[in-house]
Amino acid sequence: MYLRVSTVQIRPSKMQEVIDFHNDSLIPAAKGQKGLRGSYLMTDPNKDKILSIPVWESEEDILASEADAGYLQPEVAKLDMGLPTLRLSITMN
Numbered sequence: 637m638y639l640r641v642s643t644v645q646i647r648p649s650k651m652q653e654v655i656d657f658h659n660d661s662l663i664p665a666a667k668g669q670k671g672l673r674g675s676y677l678m679t680d681p682n683k684d685k686i687l688s689i690p691v692w693e694s695e696e697d698i699l700a701s702e703a704d705a706g707y708l709q710p711e712v713a714k715l716d717m718g719l720p721t722l723r724l725s726i727t728m729n
Contacts, residue, residue: 637673638692640701643685651681658688666690669704671697 646654658677666672671693678687692698 638695638698640688640690640692640698642688644688646684646686648684651679651684651686654686655679666701669697669701672701 644654655677658675663675666675673691673693675688675690678689679685680687690701692701
């Protein structure tokens with residue numbers, strides 16, 4: 637199992653918009669990605685932070701998802717939500 641963990645400091649007042657984007661756009665689009673086992677979004681509205689954790693079957697799947705994610709960039713840019721402050725991948729055996 638492979639996890640990609642991203643912490644993002646979002647703009648104030650964008651929390652619900654980011655949650656809606658995750659649930660309504662990102663997850664349905666990602667369901668077609670090979671090897672996706674699930675995705676978690678944790679929020680801290682008091683600090684305007686989110687923690688995103690997609691779970692992948694293999695290292696190949698997580699790398700392929702990064703290469704294919706370009707189609708989401710215009711939608712993410714519309715959110716003007718800020719940049720990831722931490723991004724790492726974790727392997728769990």
